[in-house]
Amino acid sequence: MDWNLVWKAVxxxxxxxxxxxxxxxxxSRRFYVEVDPRVEEVLDVLPKSNCGACGLxxxxxxxxxxxxxxxxxxxxxxxxxxxxxxxxxxxxVEVETGIARVARIHCKGGIAVSPLRAxxxxxxxxxxxxxxxxxxxxxxxxxxxxxxxxxxPVNAIVFDRQGLRRVIATRCxxxxxxxxxxxxxxIELVPVNAKVISRCKSQYVGKKATGVCRxxxxxxRKCEKACPxxxxxxxxxxxxxxxxxxxxxxxxxxxxxxxxxEIWVEMRGHPEGGEFVVPPRKKxxxxxx
Amino acid sequence: MNEAWRxxxxxFGAALVSNILLIRFIGLCPFFGVSDSLETSLGMSIxxxxxxTMASSVSWIAWNLVLEPLGVGEFLYIPAxxxxxxxxxxxxxxxxxxxxxxxxRAMGIxxxxxxxxxxxxxxxxxxxxxxxxxxLNIAYHYGFLEAVVYSVGIAVGxxxxxxxxxxxxxxxxxxxxPKFFRGVxxxxxxxxxxxxxxxxxxxxxxx
Numbered sequence: 001m002d003w004n005l006v007w008k009a010v011x012x013x014x015x016x017x018x019x020x021x022x023x024x025x026x027x028s029r030r031f032y033v034e035v036d037p038r039v040e041e042v043l044d045v046l047p048k049s050n051c052g053a054c055g056l057x058x059x060x061x062x063x064x065x066x067x068x069x070x071x072x073x074x075x076x077x078x079x080x081x082x083x084x085x086x087x088x089x090x091x092x093v094e095v096e097t098g099i100a101r102v103a104r105i106h107c108k109g110g111i112a113v114s115p116l117r118a119x120x121x122x123x124x125x126x127x128x129x130x131x132x133x134x135x136x137x138x139x140x141x142x143x144x145x146x147x148x149x150x151x152x153p154v155n156a157i158v159f160d161r162q163g164l165r166r167v168i169a170t171r172c173x174x175x176x177x178x179x180x181x182x183x184x185x186x187i188e189l190v191p192v193n194a195k196v197i198s199r200c201k202s203q204y205v206g207k208k209a210t211g212v213c214r215x216x217x218x219x220x221r222k223c224e225k226a227c228p229x230x231x232x233x234x235x236x237x238x239x240x241x242x243x244x245x246x247x248x249x250x251x252x253x254x255x256x257x258x259x260x261x262e263i264w265v266e267m268r269g270h271p272e273g274g275e276f277v278v279p280p281r282k283k284x285x286x287x288x289x
Numbered sequence: 290m291n292e293a294w295r296x297x298x299x300x301f302g303a304a305l306v307s308n309i310l311l312i313r314f315i316g317l318c319p320f321f322g323v324s325d326s327l328e329t330s331l332g333m334s335i336x337x338x339x340x341x342t343m344a345s346s347v348s349w350i351a352w353n354l355v356l357e358p359l360g361v362g363e364f365l366y367i368p369a370x371x372x373x374x375x376x377x378x379x380x381x382x383x384x385x386x387x388x389x390x391x392x393x394r395a396m397g398i399x400x401x402x403x404x405x406x407x408x409x410x411x412x413x414x415x416x417x418x419x420x421x422x423x424x425l426n427i428a429y430h431y432g433f434l435e436a437v438v439y440s441v442g443i444a445v446g447x448x449x450x451x452x453x454x455x456x457x458x459x460x461x462x463x464x465x466x467p468k469f470f471r472g473v474x475x476x477x478x479x480x481x482x483x484x485x486x487x488x489x490x491x492x493x494x495x496x
Contacts, residue, residue, distance in 0.1 A: 005360065005361065008359045008360065008361050009359075009361045009364070009365050012355055012356065012359055012361055012365065012369075013365060013368060013369060013372075016351070016355075016369055016372055016373070017372060020372060020373065020376035020377075021376075023376065023380060024376055024379055024380060024383075027379075027380050027383045027384065028383060031383040031384055031386065031387035031388075032387075033386050033387055057394075123463060
Protein backbone atom coordinates (compact mmCIF):
# COMPACT_ATOMS: atom_id res chain seq x y z
CA MET A 1 0.00 0.00 0.00
CA ASP A 2 1.17 3.44 -0.84
CA TRP A 3 1.23 5.10 2.56
CA ASN A 4 2.48 8.28 1.04
CA LEU A 5 -0.79 8.69 -0.86
CA VAL A 6 -2.86 7.89 2.22
CA TRP A 7 -1.10 10.57 4.23
CA LYS A 8 -1.52 13.09 1.45
CA ALA A 9 -5.24 12.32 1.26
CA VAL A 10 -5.73 12.53 5.02
CA UNK A 11 -3.77 15.72 5.38
CA UNK A 12 -5.33 17.51 2.43
CA UNK A 13 -8.87 16.64 3.47
CA UNK A 14 -8.17 17.46 7.12
CA UNK A 15 -6.69 20.80 6.19
CA UNK A 16 -9.70 21.54 3.99
CA UNK A 17 -11.95 20.74 6.91
CA UNK A 18 -9.96 22.83 9.35
CA UNK A 19 -9.73 25.77 6.97
CA UNK A 20 -13.43 25.79 6.13
CA UNK A 21 -14.35 25.14 9.75
CA UNK A 22 -12.25 28.11 10.85
CA UNK A 23 -13.83 30.24 8.12
CA UNK A 24 -17.30 29.33 9.35
CA UNK A 25 -16.36 29.89 12.97
CA UNK A 26 -14.98 33.33 12.20
CA UNK A 27 -17.94 34.14 10.00
CA SER A 28 -20.44 33.15 12.65
CA ARG A 29 -18.75 35.64 15.01
CA ARG A 30 -18.15 38.33 12.49
CA PHE A 31 -21.56 38.13 10.87
CA TYR A 32 -23.56 37.33 13.96
CA VAL A 33 -26.98 38.90 13.78
CA GLU A 34 -28.45 40.00 17.06
CA VAL A 35 -31.90 38.53 17.28
CA ASP A 36 -34.18 39.56 20.08
CA PRO A 37 -34.93 36.28 21.90
CA ARG A 38 -38.52 37.40 22.21
CA VAL A 39 -38.91 37.20 18.43
CA GLU A 40 -38.29 33.47 18.60
CA GLU A 41 -40.68 33.10 21.53
CA VAL A 42 -43.42 35.06 19.81
CA LEU A 43 -42.88 33.08 16.62
CA ASP A 44 -43.30 29.90 18.63
CA VAL A 45 -46.81 30.82 19.73
CA LEU A 46 -47.95 32.15 16.36
CA PRO A 47 -49.77 29.66 14.11
CA LYS A 48 -46.96 29.76 11.48
CA SER A 49 -49.42 29.17 8.67
CA ASN A 50 -48.19 32.43 7.06
CA CYS A 51 -51.75 33.31 6.08
CA GLY A 52 -50.95 37.00 5.78
CA ALA A 53 -54.16 38.15 7.42
CA CYS A 54 -52.13 40.54 9.57
CA GLY A 55 -50.93 42.35 6.48
CA LEU A 56 -47.31 41.40 7.11
CA UNK A 57 -45.31 38.97 4.99
CA UNK A 58 -45.49 35.85 7.10
CA UNK A 59 -45.47 34.98 10.77
CA UNK A 60 -41.78 35.77 11.18
CA UNK A 61 -42.30 39.34 10.03
CA UNK A 62 -45.29 39.60 12.35
CA UNK A 63 -43.21 38.38 15.30
CA UNK A 64 -40.51 40.96 14.55
CA UNK A 65 -43.08 43.72 14.17
CA UNK A 66 -44.68 42.88 17.52
CA UNK A 67 -41.37 42.83 19.35
CA UNK A 68 -40.28 46.11 17.79
CA UNK A 69 -43.61 47.65 18.74
CA UNK A 70 -44.68 48.26 15.17
CA UNK A 71 -47.71 46.01 15.56
CA UNK A 72 -50.09 45.39 18.46
CA UNK A 73 -49.96 42.14 20.43
CA UNK A 74 -53.28 41.27 18.82
CA UNK A 75 -51.54 41.26 15.41
CA UNK A 76 -52.49 37.67 14.70
CA UNK A 77 -56.13 37.59 13.66
CA UNK A 78 -55.91 33.95 12.77
CA UNK A 79 -54.62 32.89 16.17
CA UNK A 80 -57.52 34.42 18.03
CA UNK A 81 -57.56 35.34 21.70
CA UNK A 82 -55.34 32.48 22.86
CA UNK A 83 -52.47 33.60 20.66
CA UNK A 84 -53.02 37.23 21.60
CA UNK A 85 -52.86 36.28 25.27
CA UNK A 86 -49.70 34.23 24.73
CA UNK A 87 -48.03 37.02 22.78
CA UNK A 88 -49.05 39.55 25.42
CA UNK A 89 -47.48 37.36 28.10
CA UNK A 90 -44.17 37.32 26.23
CA UNK A 91 -44.16 41.03 25.49
CA UNK A 92 -45.37 41.76 29.00
CA VAL A 93 -48.52 43.76 28.46
CA GLU A 94 -52.05 43.19 29.63
CA VAL A 95 -54.71 42.74 27.04
CA GLU A 96 -58.42 42.20 27.26
CA THR A 97 -59.44 39.38 25.03
CA GLY A 98 -62.45 39.62 22.78
CA ILE A 99 -64.63 36.78 21.60
CA ALA A 100 -63.16 34.73 18.79
CA ARG A 101 -64.86 35.10 15.44
CA VAL A 102 -65.29 32.47 12.79
CA ALA A 103 -66.23 32.77 9.16
CA ARG A 104 -69.78 31.80 8.19
CA ILE A 105 -71.17 31.38 4.71
CA HIS A 106 -74.51 33.13 4.50
CA CYS A 107 -76.32 30.80 2.15
CA LYS A 108 -78.30 27.67 2.83
CA GLY A 109 -79.82 27.25 -0.61
CA GLY A 110 -78.55 23.82 -1.53
CA ILE A 111 -79.56 21.92 -4.65
CA ALA A 112 -82.59 20.51 -2.84
CA VAL A 113 -84.19 23.91 -2.32
CA SER A 114 -82.69 26.15 -5.00
CA PRO A 115 -83.04 24.68 -8.49
CA LEU A 116 -80.34 24.93 -11.13
CA ARG A 117 -81.15 27.09 -14.13
CA ALA A 118 -78.23 25.84 -16.21
CA UNK A 119 -75.21 23.60 -16.14
CA UNK A 120 -71.90 25.38 -15.64
CA UNK A 121 -68.93 23.81 -17.37
CA UNK A 122 -66.38 26.62 -17.42
CA UNK A 123 -63.27 27.24 -15.37
CA UNK A 124 -63.73 25.69 -11.95
CA UNK A 125 -63.81 28.90 -9.96
CA UNK A 126 -66.60 30.93 -8.34
CA UNK A 127 -65.18 34.13 -9.80
CA UNK A 128 -65.45 32.76 -13.32
CA UNK A 129 -68.85 31.21 -12.67
CA UNK A 130 -70.14 34.47 -11.22
CA UNK A 131 -69.38 36.25 -14.51
CA UNK A 132 -71.86 34.00 -16.25
CA UNK A 133 -74.46 34.59 -13.55
CA UNK A 134 -73.91 31.15 -12.11
CA UNK A 135 -75.75 27.89 -12.57
CA UNK A 136 -78.16 28.56 -9.73
CA UNK A 137 -81.54 30.12 -10.11
CA UNK A 138 -80.67 32.44 -7.21
CA UNK A 139 -78.14 35.05 -8.36
CA UNK A 140 -77.02 35.76 -4.79
CA UNK A 141 -76.33 32.25 -3.49
CA UNK A 142 -73.26 30.16 -2.90
CA UNK A 143 -71.88 28.80 -6.17
CA UNK A 144 -70.43 25.81 -4.37
CA UNK A 145 -67.03 25.84 -6.12
CA UNK A 146 -63.81 26.21 -4.21
CA UNK A 147 -62.47 29.78 -4.22
CA UNK A 148 -62.93 30.14 -0.46
CA UNK A 149 -61.56 26.69 0.29
CA UNK A 150 -58.49 27.40 -1.85
CA UNK A 151 -57.46 30.45 0.13
CA UNK A 152 -58.24 28.93 3.54
CA PRO A 153 -54.87 28.33 5.23
CA VAL A 154 -56.29 25.78 7.68
CA ASN A 155 -58.63 23.78 5.40
CA ALA A 156 -61.66 24.81 7.40
CA ILE A 157 -64.00 25.11 4.42
CA VAL A 158 -65.52 21.86 3.18
CA PHE A 159 -68.23 20.67 0.85
CA ASP A 160 -71.70 20.42 2.21
CA ARG A 161 -73.94 17.59 1.13
CA GLN A 162 -76.07 19.98 -0.84
CA GLY A 163 -73.44 21.43 -3.16
CA LEU A 164 -72.72 24.28 -0.83
CA ARG A 165 -69.69 25.23 1.15
CA ARG A 166 -69.56 25.02 4.91
CA VAL A 167 -67.09 26.37 7.47
CA ILE A 168 -65.93 24.03 10.19
CA ALA A 169 -65.98 26.36 13.16
CA THR A 170 -63.52 24.36 15.24
CA ARG A 171 -60.89 24.67 12.53
CA CYS A 172 -61.60 28.24 11.44
CA UNK A 173 -59.18 30.78 12.83
CA UNK A 174 -61.13 33.82 11.65
CA UNK A 175 -58.33 35.15 9.45
CA UNK A 176 -60.89 36.50 6.99
CA UNK A 177 -59.09 35.52 3.78
CA UNK A 178 -62.18 33.78 2.41
CA UNK A 179 -64.24 36.97 2.76
CA UNK A 180 -62.24 38.54 -0.05
CA UNK A 181 -62.28 35.35 -2.09
CA UNK A 182 -66.08 35.07 -2.31
CA UNK A 183 -67.29 36.95 -5.41
CA UNK A 184 -70.79 37.17 -3.94
CA UNK A 185 -69.73 38.48 -0.54
CA UNK A 186 -71.50 35.70 1.31
CA ILE A 187 -68.87 35.15 3.97
CA GLU A 188 -68.78 37.16 7.16
CA LEU A 189 -67.05 36.85 10.49
CA VAL A 190 -69.49 35.90 13.20
CA PRO A 191 -68.75 35.52 16.94
CA VAL A 192 -68.08 31.90 17.71
CA ASN A 193 -70.78 31.89 20.40
CA ALA A 194 -73.47 33.43 18.19
CA LYS A 195 -76.78 31.68 18.84
CA VAL A 196 -78.61 32.62 15.66
CA ILE A 197 -77.48 33.21 12.13
CA SER A 198 -79.32 34.57 9.12
CA ARG A 199 -78.25 32.31 6.31
CA CYS A 200 -79.31 34.22 3.23
CA LYS A 201 -78.23 37.33 1.39
CA SER A 202 -80.83 37.34 -1.34
CA GLN A 203 -81.76 40.88 -2.36
CA TYR A 204 -85.00 39.62 -3.84
CA VAL A 205 -88.09 40.06 -1.70
CA GLY A 206 -91.31 38.14 -1.31
CA LYS A 207 -92.41 35.78 -4.08
CA LYS A 208 -89.40 36.63 -6.20
CA ALA A 209 -87.05 35.37 -3.48
CA THR A 210 -88.92 32.14 -2.78
CA GLY A 211 -89.26 31.62 -6.52
CA VAL A 212 -85.56 30.95 -6.83
CA CYS A 213 -84.96 29.36 -3.43
CA ARG A 214 -87.36 27.86 -0.92
CA UNK A 215 -85.32 28.95 2.09
CA UNK A 216 -84.51 32.47 0.92
CA UNK A 217 -84.96 35.50 3.14
CA UNK A 218 -88.03 37.23 1.76
CA UNK A 219 -87.46 40.47 3.64
CA UNK A 220 -90.73 40.16 5.59
CA ARG A 221 -89.34 41.98 8.66
CA LYS A 222 -91.03 39.56 11.07
CA CYS A 223 -87.68 38.98 12.77
CA GLU A 224 -87.12 42.72 13.07
CA LYS A 225 -90.39 43.09 14.94
CA ALA A 226 -89.85 39.99 17.05
CA CYS A 227 -86.43 41.00 18.30
CA PRO A 228 -86.70 42.54 21.76
CA UNK A 229 -83.28 44.18 21.54
CA UNK A 230 -83.36 45.68 18.04
CA UNK A 231 -80.44 43.52 17.09
CA UNK A 232 -81.83 42.46 13.75
CA UNK A 233 -82.41 44.65 10.75
CA UNK A 234 -83.67 44.01 7.25
CA UNK A 235 -81.74 45.89 4.61
CA UNK A 236 -81.36 45.30 0.87
CA UNK A 237 -83.96 42.57 1.17
CA UNK A 238 -82.27 40.38 3.75
CA UNK A 239 -81.93 40.22 7.52
CA UNK A 240 -78.70 41.13 9.25
CA UNK A 241 -77.95 40.40 12.88
CA UNK A 242 -75.92 42.77 15.02
CA UNK A 243 -74.13 40.40 17.37
CA UNK A 244 -73.13 43.18 19.75
CA UNK A 245 -76.82 43.54 20.65
CA UNK A 246 -78.03 39.97 20.20
CA UNK A 247 -78.51 38.08 23.45
CA UNK A 248 -79.52 34.80 21.90
CA UNK A 249 -83.25 34.77 22.77
CA UNK A 250 -84.00 32.93 19.49
CA UNK A 251 -87.22 34.93 18.88
CA UNK A 252 -86.17 35.82 15.33
CA UNK A 253 -85.53 32.22 14.40
CA UNK A 254 -88.92 31.19 15.76
CA UNK A 255 -90.88 33.61 13.61
CA UNK A 256 -88.90 33.26 10.38
CA UNK A 257 -91.42 31.94 7.81
CA UNK A 258 -88.81 30.47 5.47
CA UNK A 259 -86.47 29.03 8.10
CA UNK A 260 -83.67 31.27 6.88
CA UNK A 261 -82.60 32.12 10.40
CA GLU A 262 -81.08 29.09 12.04
CA ILE A 263 -80.08 28.24 15.57
CA TRP A 264 -76.58 27.15 16.44
CA VAL A 265 -76.79 24.16 18.76
CA GLU A 266 -73.62 23.31 20.55
CA MET A 267 -73.05 19.59 20.81
CA ARG A 268 -70.31 18.14 22.91
CA GLY A 269 -68.29 15.61 21.02
CA HIS A 270 -69.56 16.81 17.65
CA PRO A 271 -66.62 17.08 15.24
CA GLU A 272 -67.62 20.61 14.30
CA GLY A 273 -68.59 21.69 17.80
CA GLY A 274 -72.27 21.88 16.92
CA GLU A 275 -74.79 22.21 14.14
CA PHE A 276 -77.18 24.72 12.67
CA VAL A 277 -80.75 23.57 13.08
CA VAL A 278 -84.08 24.88 11.92
CA PRO A 279 -86.15 26.02 14.91
CA PRO A 280 -89.66 24.86 15.74
CA ARG A 281 -92.20 27.31 14.32
CA LYS A 282 -94.05 29.46 16.87
CA LYS A 283 -97.70 28.49 17.03
CA UNK A 284 -100.43 31.02 16.45
CA UNK A 285 -98.60 32.89 13.73
CA UNK A 286 -99.76 32.71 10.16
CA UNK A 287 -98.16 29.69 8.57
CA UNK A 288 -96.74 30.14 5.14
CA UNK A 289 -97.74 27.43 2.76
CA MET B 290 -10.76 29.48 -32.52
CA ASN B 291 -10.69 32.91 -31.03
CA GLU B 292 -11.00 33.59 -27.35
CA ALA B 293 -14.48 35.17 -27.16
CA TRP B 294 -15.97 32.51 -29.44
CA ARG B 295 -14.67 29.77 -27.18
CA UNK B 296 -16.30 31.31 -24.09
CA UNK B 297 -19.50 31.64 -26.07
CA UNK B 298 -19.37 27.97 -26.97
CA UNK B 299 -18.58 26.91 -23.40
CA UNK B 300 -21.48 28.97 -22.11
CA PHE B 301 -24.13 27.85 -24.56
CA GLY B 302 -22.85 24.30 -24.62
CA ALA B 303 -23.43 24.17 -20.87
CA ALA B 304 -26.73 26.03 -20.91
CA LEU B 305 -28.50 24.48 -23.87
CA VAL B 306 -26.72 21.65 -25.66
CA SER B 307 -26.02 19.62 -22.55
CA ASN B 308 -28.65 21.21 -20.34
CA ILE B 309 -28.23 19.90 -16.83
CA LEU B 310 -31.92 19.23 -16.22
CA LEU B 311 -33.28 18.06 -19.53
CA ILE B 312 -30.32 16.37 -21.18
CA ARG B 313 -28.28 15.14 -18.25
CA PHE B 314 -31.14 14.65 -15.75
CA ILE B 315 -29.21 16.04 -12.81
CA GLY B 316 -30.93 18.17 -10.16
CA LEU B 317 -34.42 16.90 -10.94
CA CYS B 318 -35.49 17.16 -7.32
CA PRO B 319 -35.76 20.98 -7.25
CA PHE B 320 -36.99 20.81 -10.85
CA PHE B 321 -40.21 19.21 -9.62
CA GLY B 322 -40.07 20.49 -6.07
CA VAL B 323 -40.03 24.24 -6.57
CA SER B 324 -41.51 24.58 -10.06
CA ASP B 325 -45.00 24.88 -8.60
CA SER B 326 -45.07 28.64 -8.94
CA LEU B 327 -43.11 31.19 -10.91
CA GLU B 328 -42.18 33.11 -7.80
CA THR B 329 -40.43 30.30 -5.95
CA SER B 330 -38.68 29.10 -9.08
CA LEU B 331 -37.29 32.60 -9.65
CA GLY B 332 -35.93 32.68 -6.10
CA MET B 333 -34.44 29.24 -6.51
CA SER B 334 -32.88 30.16 -9.86
CA ILE B 335 -31.12 33.21 -8.54
CA UNK B 336 -29.79 31.25 -5.55
CA UNK B 337 -28.58 28.45 -7.81
CA UNK B 338 -26.75 30.80 -10.20
CA UNK B 339 -25.08 32.43 -7.24
CA UNK B 340 -24.07 29.26 -5.38
CA UNK B 341 -23.07 27.28 -8.46
CA THR B 342 -20.70 29.95 -9.69
CA MET B 343 -19.06 30.28 -6.30
CA ALA B 344 -18.86 26.56 -5.62
CA SER B 345 -17.36 25.77 -9.02
CA SER B 346 -14.73 28.46 -8.87
CA VAL B 347 -13.61 27.47 -5.37
CA SER B 348 -13.68 23.78 -6.32
CA TRP B 349 -11.59 24.55 -9.40
CA ILE B 350 -9.00 26.30 -7.22
CA ALA B 351 -8.99 23.42 -4.70
CA TRP B 352 -8.57 20.85 -7.47
CA ASN B 353 -5.86 22.62 -9.41
CA LEU B 354 -3.84 23.93 -6.48
CA VAL B 355 -4.22 21.12 -3.94
CA LEU B 356 -5.87 17.89 -5.02
CA GLU B 357 -4.32 17.40 -8.44
CA PRO B 358 -0.71 18.35 -7.54
CA LEU B 359 -0.88 15.91 -4.60
CA GLY B 360 -2.27 13.21 -6.84
CA VAL B 361 -5.25 12.52 -4.58
CA GLY B 362 -7.92 14.22 -6.69
CA GLU B 363 -9.16 11.08 -8.40
CA PHE B 364 -10.59 9.52 -5.27
CA LEU B 365 -10.94 12.54 -2.99
CA TYR B 366 -12.89 14.93 -5.15
CA ILE B 367 -16.31 13.88 -3.85
CA PRO B 368 -15.74 14.50 -0.12
CA ALA B 369 -13.61 17.54 -0.83
CA UNK B 370 -16.15 19.20 -3.11
CA UNK B 371 -19.07 18.40 -0.87
CA UNK B 372 -17.18 19.86 2.06
CA UNK B 373 -16.47 23.00 0.05
CA UNK B 374 -20.03 23.40 -1.22
CA UNK B 375 -21.64 22.82 2.17
CA UNK B 376 -19.40 25.26 4.02
CA UNK B 377 -19.62 27.83 1.27
CA UNK B 378 -23.40 27.81 1.31
CA UNK B 379 -23.37 28.22 5.08
CA UNK B 380 -20.88 31.05 4.79
CA UNK B 381 -22.84 32.82 2.11
CA UNK B 382 -26.02 32.44 4.12
CA UNK B 383 -24.41 34.13 7.13
CA UNK B 384 -22.98 36.96 5.04
CA UNK B 385 -26.29 37.63 3.34
CA UNK B 386 -28.18 37.49 6.61
CA UNK B 387 -25.91 40.18 8.02
CA UNK B 388 -25.47 42.42 5.04
CA UNK B 389 -28.77 42.24 3.20
CA UNK B 390 -31.87 41.06 5.10
CA UNK B 391 -34.22 41.58 2.13
CA UNK B 392 -32.06 39.37 -0.08
CA UNK B 393 -31.89 36.85 2.75
CA ARG B 394 -35.66 36.78 2.96
CA ALA B 395 -35.94 36.22 -0.78
CA MET B 396 -33.18 33.64 -1.07
CA GLY B 397 -32.78 32.39 2.49
CA ILE B 398 -35.08 29.37 2.38
CA UNK B 399 -33.49 28.03 -0.80
CA UNK B 400 -29.88 28.26 0.31
CA UNK B 401 -29.94 25.31 2.74
CA UNK B 402 -31.75 23.31 0.06
CA UNK B 403 -28.95 23.93 -2.38
CA UNK B 404 -26.33 22.60 0.05
CA UNK B 405 -27.24 19.08 -0.91
CA UNK B 406 -28.21 19.74 -4.50
CA UNK B 407 -26.55 17.32 -6.90
CA UNK B 408 -26.62 19.87 -9.72
CA UNK B 409 -24.22 22.10 -7.79
CA UNK B 410 -21.90 19.16 -7.21
CA UNK B 411 -22.14 18.18 -10.87
CA UNK B 412 -21.23 21.70 -11.95
CA UNK B 413 -18.24 21.72 -9.62
CA UNK B 414 -17.07 18.30 -10.81
CA UNK B 415 -17.54 19.03 -14.48
CA UNK B 416 -15.71 22.31 -14.32
CA UNK B 417 -12.59 20.32 -13.41
CA UNK B 418 -13.45 17.17 -15.35
CA UNK B 419 -15.29 18.21 -18.50
CA UNK B 420 -17.84 15.72 -19.72
CA UNK B 421 -17.58 13.58 -16.61
CA UNK B 422 -21.28 12.97 -16.16
CA UNK B 423 -22.00 12.47 -19.82
CA UNK B 424 -19.25 9.81 -19.89
CA LEU B 425 -17.63 11.62 -22.78
CA ASN B 426 -14.25 12.06 -21.10
CA ILE B 427 -13.35 15.07 -23.12
CA ALA B 428 -9.61 15.49 -23.06
CA TYR B 429 -9.82 19.14 -22.32
CA HIS B 430 -8.83 21.21 -19.35
CA TYR B 431 -10.81 24.33 -18.48
CA GLY B 432 -8.89 27.38 -17.45
CA PHE B 433 -10.22 29.24 -14.42
CA LEU B 434 -12.24 31.75 -16.41
CA GLU B 435 -13.60 28.99 -18.62
CA ALA B 436 -14.63 27.01 -15.56
CA VAL B 437 -16.50 30.02 -14.21
CA VAL B 438 -18.21 30.66 -17.54
CA TYR B 439 -19.06 26.96 -17.75
CA SER B 440 -20.69 26.86 -14.32
CA VAL B 441 -22.60 30.08 -14.99
CA GLY B 442 -23.77 28.42 -18.20
CA ILE B 443 -25.00 25.37 -16.32
CA ALA B 444 -26.75 27.55 -13.77
CA VAL B 445 -28.38 29.69 -16.44
CA GLY B 446 -29.53 26.55 -18.26
CA UNK B 447 -30.96 25.26 -15.00
CA UNK B 448 -32.76 28.54 -14.29
CA UNK B 449 -34.06 28.87 -17.82
CA UNK B 450 -35.64 25.43 -17.80
CA UNK B 451 -36.91 25.78 -14.23
CA UNK B 452 -38.61 29.09 -14.97
CA UNK B 453 -40.08 27.86 -18.27
CA UNK B 454 -41.34 24.76 -16.56
CA UNK B 455 -42.85 26.74 -13.70
CA UNK B 456 -44.67 28.92 -16.22
CA UNK B 457 -46.00 25.82 -17.96
CA UNK B 458 -47.10 24.29 -14.68
CA UNK B 459 -48.91 27.47 -13.67
CA UNK B 460 -50.95 27.19 -16.84
CA UNK B 461 -51.44 23.46 -16.37
CA UNK B 462 -53.27 24.22 -13.14
CA UNK B 463 -56.15 25.77 -15.10
CA UNK B 464 -56.06 23.36 -18.02
CA UNK B 465 -58.77 20.73 -18.44
CA UNK B 466 -56.60 17.71 -17.74
CA PRO B 467 -58.04 14.21 -17.27
CA LYS B 468 -58.41 13.45 -13.59
CA PHE B 469 -55.73 10.77 -13.47
CA PHE B 470 -53.07 13.02 -14.96
CA ARG B 471 -53.61 16.02 -12.72
CA GLY B 472 -50.69 17.26 -10.65
CA VAL B 473 -47.36 15.47 -10.87
CA UNK B 474 -48.15 12.95 -13.65
CA UNK B 475 -48.86 15.64 -16.23
CA UNK B 476 -45.76 17.47 -15.01
CA UNK B 477 -43.66 14.39 -15.74
CA UNK B 478 -45.12 14.07 -19.22
CA UNK B 479 -44.54 17.75 -19.86
CA UNK B 480 -40.96 17.42 -18.67
CA UNK B 481 -40.42 14.50 -21.03
CA UNK B 482 -41.72 16.47 -24.03
CA UNK B 483 -39.65 19.42 -22.92
CA UNK B 484 -36.60 17.18 -22.77
CA UNK B 485 -37.31 15.86 -26.28
CA UNK B 486 -37.46 19.44 -27.53
CA UNK B 487 -34.10 20.16 -25.98
CA UNK B 488 -32.63 17.14 -27.76
CA UNK B 489 -32.84 19.38 -30.81
CA UNK B 490 -29.85 21.30 -29.52
CA UNK B 491 -27.71 18.16 -29.50
CA UNK B 492 -24.79 18.36 -31.87
CA UNK B 493 -25.43 21.99 -32.72
CA UNK B 494 -22.00 22.86 -31.47
CA UNK B 495 -19.48 21.00 -29.44
CA UNK B 496 -16.46 21.74 -27.47
